Amino acid sequence: MTWTGLVVRNLFRHPLRTLFTTLAIALAIFLVCAVLTLPAALQAIFDRAASNVRVSVHHKAGLVYWLPFAFVQKVRTLPGVTAVNHWTWFGGVYDEPKNMFPNFAVDPDNVGEMWPDYRIDAVALDRFRKVRNGAVVGDVTMRKFGWRVDQEVTLRGTIFPVDLTFRIVGVIPSTTGNAVILLFNRKYLEEAMEDHGGLKNVGMIWLRAERPSDVDGIMRGVDALFRNSEAEVAAETEKAFFASMFSSMQGFIRIILAVGFLSVAAVVLIAANTSAMGVRERTPEIAILKSLGFRRAPILGGLLAESLAQALVGGLLGAGGAIAMSAALRAAGTSAYAQVLGPLGSFRMSPMVAGEGIAIALTVGLVAGLVPAWNGARLNVVEALRRLF
Amino acid sequence: MASGDRFAKLARMIDVRDVSRVYTRGADTVHALEHVSLHIDTGRFVALMGPSGSGKSTLLHLLAGLDRPDTGEVVVAGERLSALDEDALATWRSRHVGLVFQFYNLLPVLSAIENVELPLLLTDLKRRERRERAEIALRVVGLAGRAHHRPQQLSGGEQQRVAIARAIVTDPDLLVADEPTGDLDAKSAEEILGLLRELNRAFQKTIVMVTHDPRGVRFVDAVVRLDKGVLVNGAAA
Numbered sequence: 001m002t003w004t005g006l007v008v009r010n011l012f013r014h015p016l017r018t019l020f021t022t023l024a025i026a027l028a029i030f031l032v033c034a035v036l037t038l039p040a041a042l043q044a045i046f047d048r049a050a051s052n053v054r055v056s057v058h059h060k061a062g063l064v065y066w067l068p069f070a071f072v073q074k075v076r077t078l079p080g081v082t083a084v085n086h087w088t089w090f091g092g093v094y095d096e097p098k099n100m101f102p103n104f105a106v107d108p109d110n111v112g113e114m115w116p117d118y119r120i121d122a123v124a125l126d127r128f129r130k131v132r133n134g135a136v137v138g139d140v141t142m143r144k145f146g147w148r149v150d151q152e153v154t155l156r157g158t159i160f161p162v163d164l165t166f167r168i169v170g171v172i173p174s175t176t177g178n179a180v181i182l183l184f185n186r187k188y189l190e191e192a193m194e195d196h197g198g199l200k201n202v203g204m205i206w207l208r209a210e211r212p213s214d215v216d217g218i219m220r221g222v223d224a225l226f227r228n229s230e231a232e233v234a235a236e237t238e239k240a241f242f243a244s245m246f247s248s249m250q251g252f253i254r255i256i257l258a259v260g261f262l263s264v265a266a267v268v269l270i271a272a273n274t275s276a277m278g279v280r281e282r283t284p285e286i287a288i289l290k291s292l293g294f295r296r297a298p299i300l301g302g303l304l305a306e307s308l309a310q311a312l313v314g315g316l317l318g319a320g321g322a323i324a325m326s327a328a329l330r331a332a333g334t335s336a337y338a339q340v341l342g343p344l345g346s347f348r349m350s351p352m353v354a355g356e357g358i359a360i361a362l363t364v365g366l367v368a369g370l371v372p373a374w375n376g377a378r379l380n381v382v383e384a385l386r387r388l389f
Numbered sequence: 390m391a392s393g394d395r396f397a398k399l400a401r402m403i404d405v406r407d408v409s410r411v412y413t414r415g416a417d418t419v420h421a422l423e424h425v426s427l428h429i430d431t432g433r434f435v436a437l438m439g440p441s442g443s444g445k446s447t448l449l450h451l452l453a454g455l456d457r458p459d460t461g462e463v464v465v466a467g468e469r470l471s472a473l474d475e476d477a478l479a480t481w482r483s484r485h486v487g488l489v490f491q492f493y494n495l496l497p498v499l500s501a502i503e504n505v506e507l508p509l510l511l512t513d514l515k516r517r518e519r520r521e522r523a524e525i526a527l528r529v530v531g532l533a534g535r536a537h538h539r540p541q542q543l544s545g546g547e548q549q550r551v552a553i554a555r556a557i558v559t560d561p562d563l564l565v566a567d568e569p570t571g572d573l574d575a576k577s578a579e580e581i582l583g584l585l586r587e588l589n590r591a592f593q594k595t596i597v598m599v600t601h602d603p604r605g606v607r608f609v610d611a612v613v614r615l616d617k618g619v620l621v622n623g624a625a626a
Contacts, residue, residue, distance in 0.1 A: 001499065001506040002516065009498040288494040291455055292508045292555075293483020295476045382456045385490075386446075 003298075007305045014278075021274045022314045025361055028267040029318025030325075033349060033357040035260035037326065038253050041347040052212050054114070054238040057205040057222055059231055066201035067231050075207055078221040080214035085114040086202045088186060092155025092164065094145055101141055103155060104203070105186035108134070114208050117176055124170020133188050135166035138179035142171055155182075160199075162192040206238075264360060271368035275307050279372040286376050287384035300377035307369025308362060315361025319354040402563060402595040403429040403452055408461030410447050410618075421447040422458070423618045431562075434589040434596045436605050439615035445599040446567055448615065452597055453565045454482045466562040483511045487556030491568035493548040495540040495555075501547075502527060502536040505554045512559070526554035530584060546577030553584060557594070564588065566598040570605070582608040 011018055057075065059065035069086075076084050088105040111118075112125045120128075120136055128134045137147065147153060147168055154165040164184070172179050186199075193199040207222075209215045215237055222235035279286070289299060326349035405427040412419040422444045429435050437445045450456040451463050454470050463470045466485045473481055495504045505523040514522070527533050530550040540548050549569060556564055566585065570578035586608045588594045598605065606612055614621040 001503040001510065001519065003510060005503075006499075006507075006510075009496075013498050284492075284494055285496055288488075288490070288496075289507075290479065291453070291482070291488050293479050293481075293486075293511055295479045297476075382450050385450070385455070 003302065007302055007309060010282075010302075011306050011309060017274060017278075018310060021271055022310050022317070024267050024270055025311055025314025025364060026317035026321065028264045028364070029315050029357045029361045030321045031260050031263050031318075032360055033319055033322035033353050034325070035256050036353045036356060037322070037347060037349045038256060040350065040353075042253070052237060052239055053209045053215065055207040055209065055215060055218055055222070055235055056238055056241045057207065057233050057235045058203070060234045061232075063204065065231070066203065067205065067233065069200055069202045071226065071231075071233070072202060072205055074225060075205060075222060078207070078218055078225070080209050080218050080221075081207050082210050083110050083113045083208040085110060085206045085208075086186070087204045087206065088189065088199075088201075089159065089203045090155065090157060090164070090184075090189065091159035092157055092182075094153065094155055097158075099145070100158070101144075101180055101182065103135075103182040103184070105189040106183045108183075108185045111136070111183060114206055115178075118172045118178060119176050120170050120172055127169035128183075128185070131167055131169050132185060133164070133166050134169040135182050135184040136170040136172055137168055137182045138172045139174035140179040141182060142168075160189065160193060161196050162189075164188065164192060207235075264364065268364050268368050271307070271311070271364060272371065275303075275369050276372040276375075278306075279303060279376045282376070283379065283384055286379050287381050290379060290381040291385070296377040300373050303373035303376050304366070304369050307373065308365040311361045311365025311368070312358070314364075315358040318361065319357040322349055322357065323354055325349075400431055401428055402431040402433070402466060403427070403597070404462075404464040405448070405451070406462040406464070408448075408451065408458040408463060410444075410451065410456070410458050420618050422451075424461070425615075425618070425620055426461075427613065427620060429595065429597065431595050432589070432593040433611060434586060434609045435598070436609040436612045437597060437599045437615065438601070438605075438612055439621070442617075443615040444618040445615055447618075449565050449567055449597060449599050452563070453486050453488055454478045480511075483508060483559065485562045487559065487561040487564045489549070489552050489556050489564065489566035489569045491571040493540070493545070493552045493572075495548055495551055497540050500537045500539055501532060501543065501551045501554075504540070504551055505558050508555060508559050522558055523554070526558040527551070529557065529588070530554045544577070545573050546580055549573060549577070549581050550584065553581070553588070557588060557592075562595065564594050564596040566596065566600075568599055568601065570600065570602050575604075578602060578604060 057067070057071070059067055072084060072086050075081065085107050090103045090105055091100070092103045093100045108125075108128045111128060112120060112122070124136060128136055135153075142148070145153075149168050149171065152165055152167050154163055156163045166182070166184055172181065190199045207218060209218050219235040219237075222233060226233045286299060326347055329347050405425055408422055408425045409420070410422040412421055425444070425448065427448075437448060439445050447456065451458055451470075452465060454465065454473075457471060468481060468485070470478065470481070495501075496507065499507070502520070502523045505526050506519050509519040509522060512519075524533065524536065527536050530553050532547060532550050532554065535543060535547060535551075540551070543551065549572075553569075556566075564585070569585070570581050573581060582602075582605055585596055585598065589596050589610075598609065612622070
């Protein structure tokens with residue numbers, strides 16, 4: 001018989017009660033870890049997806065409004081601009097309407113230069129330039145539909161009244177920031193649209209700056225260039241562009257954080273109640289221990305150790321579960337489920353968050369166990385014995 | 390178990406000097422003990438008897454160092470208990486007093502031998518030594534064969550034997566028992582009283598036992614009677 005043995009035996013006195021309390025703590029810590037990961041995960045998504053030398057130029061009224069294609073030529077003249085490309089949202093679906101994914105008409109000549117972070121290999125880029133109906137496709141989308149390089153696939157137009165058949169000439173690896181898109185040659189779309197009034201607009205223009213310090217000047221230049229034009233534009237860095245898309249989520253994240261911490265508070269109350277109940281039930285035993293000569297400190301320590309041990313196990317389970325979830329999402333994020341998961345597929349839980357989760361669990365154990373343990377340790381043995389016998 | 394030297398040094402195990410103890414229960418004041426003086430020599434087996442509310446258990450708690458008198462002085466095994474603070478009193482109890490209660494009060498999560506080992510956690514003994522001493526104590530009370538049974542697997546008499554083993558495992562100077570046969574059938578009660586007598590005789594343990602059981606009289610050296618907090622039959626036992 002040892003002190004540790006006594007603590008462990010007491011923990012398993014009511015196995016179901018211990019199990020449920022531990023699971024409640026584990027669940028709360030799991031939630032807290034997930035919630036604490038959210039802001040950092042979103043930041044990571046922005047960081048991966050965005051470059052700080054790319055500037056997006058789109059219609060000031062919103063992304064759904066077209067810009068004249070002539071604007072592409074105009075922005076090339078701005079000082080500090082090293083590359084210009086553009087996106088025209090084709091809105092094609094594969095086989096059936098639910099299979100919608102981002103597909104854009106672009107200029108194939110400088111895709112590698114504009115988006116080096118997509119890590120499309122040189123051979124694929126070369127074929128992309130040469131094959132009129134060539135397309136480079138994100139690895140996630142490739143796997144989702146079971147496509148392979150050199151396969152021909154047809155997308156049905158939902159914005160344009162044409163269906164286009166593409167030959168897949170290259171893949172955007174899943175480790176990059178945008179492994180779901182399909183890029184194809186704008187000229188192919190222009191040709192297809194000749195019988196339908198032609199294609200004279202563009203959805204968004206991308207500029208690449210030589211260095212980050214040039215970006216502000218370029219954005220001011222874009223604003224000046226198109227002020228009072230037929231279509232006023234908004235220019236922003238790619239990071240700001242994505243951030244503004246997600247800005248509405250910030251309030252939502254704050255609510256999630258609050259709910260997460262409220263759930264921890266609820267668990268503290270549950271655990272404290274369970275602990276107090278346990279101490280009340282063991283009043284006779286505590287009285288006997290004191291009568292045997294056990295002082296207040298070891299009794300306080302023993303009761304607190306039970307509460308802390310339970311919280312630690314709950315914390316390890318919760319944080320471990322969150323790590324496992326993060327790993328599973330990461331794995332799923334590079335699989336066919338990536339589109340279903342969306343940004344969740346980019347979640348990464350840091351060891352720091354796991355540590356914070358375990359620290360919170362221990363705090364829960366301490367707070368929940370302190371008052372009952374203190375009362376137990378201060379038990380008046382004569383009063384307790386008198387009540388008992 | 391008890392050494393002959395210590396037995397020789399402490400001729401008087403208990404000295405209660407003009408002790409009074411008053412409780413407040415709600416608006417009522419209860420005079421549990423009033424000017425009680427009593428001494429018990431080392432090696433005696435004494436029964437405290439009297440009707441309910443006569444102050445027997447209060448006196449027993451004072452002797453065991455569980456409670457303090459309002460006035461007067463209690464000296465046990467040469468120690469003036471009023472001079473000790475709560476923690477010091479707890480330490481003193483762990484070394485000098487063994488307690489046996491009516492309802493055994495064994496920890497249900499521990500086996501018999503682990504229950505017996507429990508008071509030894511307060512000593513510097515190594516784990517193996519603690520286990521050896523607990524085995525000896527269980528042998529003394531005749532329960533070596535039930536060492537690894539949980540309390541709920543033992544009969545009332547067996548549980549009380551384990552409680553007695555727990556009380557003697559630290560080799561205390563004084564054994565106090567509060568109604569040790571109160572929850573037992575006649576046969577088990579006789580066995581427990583016989584065991585206490587045996588411990589008293591074989592190891593010169595001073596035992597003070599509160600009991601209502603008239604059979605107890607046959608086993609003890611002296612009976613101290615209390616009524617309404619006052620000694621009825623003399624101050625020496």
